Amino acid sequence: MAKKPKNKRRDFLQLSTVTLGAVGTAAFIWPFLKSMSPAEDTLAAGSTEVDISTIEEGQSITIKWRGKPVFIKKRTKEEIDAAKMVQASDLRDPQDDADRVQKEEWLVLVGVCTHLGCVPLGQKVSDMKGEYDGWYCPCHGSHYDTSGRIRKGPAPKNLDVPPYTFLNDNTIKIG
């Protein structure tokens, strides 16, 4: 009986020492790990205002937002119709065209393929646009439609739509 409390005391000391050591180590490592996350100035999200008055119907421009390309396209009637015709349930990443645009003719997308991050082709008239007449990623062959939705190839998701607002008829604020 005399031995038991002694052992308990030792066990307690051992356990609490190890626990405190582990917590201390973790607390020490955390700043190092956290230092690798985006810094405050990187996080201070920039927003960009874009004048869209010069974009013709069917034309698309690329602007840089947070280091990434953003596509702004003024869609033609045919392109809008093609995008609307599709049943969302048939898609890999089901989404209606109406959920991806604020104004029907204006399509705003983050121009980064959701597969491995390349910039899809389709911004220039001479570019390959893929089988669905939207965008085509040359890296691993993903095809996007006129709503920027993934239709064929390895990409798992539709092209992202960034947060944006129409300041007036001629200006979009992205971010």
Added chain:
Amino acid sequence: MDKNRKVHQFKNPVLNWIEFRLPIISYFKKEYGDYPMPKNCNYFWSFGALATITLVTMIVSGIFLAMNYTPHTDMAFDSVERIMRDVNYGWLMRYIHSNGAAFFFIIVYIHIVRAMYFGSYKYPRELNWILGVFIFLLMMATSFLGYTLPWGQMSYWGATVITNLFSAIPFIGEGLKTWLLGDYNVGNATLNRFFALHYVLPFVIFGVVGLHVAAVHVHGSNNPDGIDIKTNNDSVNFFPYMLIKDTVAMCAFGVAISAVIFFGPNLMAEVDNYIPADPLVTPAHIVPNWYLAPFYAILRAVPDKLGGVLLMFGAIVILFVLPWLDRSKVRSCNYRPIYKWFMMGFFVNFFALGYVGMLPAEGLYLLIARVGLLYYFGFFFIITPFVGWIEKPSKLPLSISDVYAKNIAPNIGGGEKGIPSPAMQKDTNL
């Protein structure tokens, strides 16, 4: 402290003074002087030494490059061009380093082929094999990080594609990717940390290489016949025999790498990497360095993001368990009449995967990549365990000396002047 410790005695009193305090001299004598090598080892056994020398060359040339390199997105590309044009012998340092990386992989691939064909990964050298695969992984990581530093188009987009692999992981993927990059896309934070890691990882590799060598010295090197050393007659001392042999191999290697460095330094480079990185334009055709192409082919052969990433990493991880997939006790494929051909098929297949990995993933190339992918994993999961079970190996020689005795037997029987076996030579020399 053990007072009865036997201290090695040398003629030189300085050596004795050191040896008494740190028994490093007897260690080197034991491990690199008297270390017994199987006497039938061929030139395939020189590639470990070649790899070590290449590693040292890479570290040295890298340190000197770092003295003139600037890890900033605005200056990295120009600082590399300055190394090429203005820094004295900068072009040489850079071409040694860039081609050295390619040759490092050539050597290590041959080293791995040797280990697989002659069964060096089997008992009792499994841990040695595991350390080797670990080194291979570290090498791939280091070369990827280093390829980002010149900040050309291929650097930028290669880094983008590879770091995006992590975003395939469910739930934590995007967060993990952002944490690795230090930004939402490859940027200055990324370049800075890649430089820091690219500088430190080779020293980690050096440490693991130390363990790798220490581990092989415990049970001794394997050999082309895959049988153990039984008597002193089966082996030669590392010094001078194997050292000289390795030196010959090193000379041949020196000629080969010099030919490339001086006459075709950009043979293995991608032209797109001489265009500064542009985050808004992806090159039409992104290719990895050729030495990573087989794994890239596997990634692209799968029409699913997560599936492709898993299989690509799986293709490397599977190597770790090879010693336990192969149930055959016979090490050398020279004595395995069936498995030998599957093994050679594996090497050809790996080469084919690398070839299509450099080409666009479409049509016939995609088909070849998919067939190659099936064979790659089929080799490990089906062929290797199954063949070990059904195959009847040929008769192993009784000892390493026995191999030579058999080879010269017809000559002796015919009463002609036979070439004396190395075993006999050794006897007369002693």
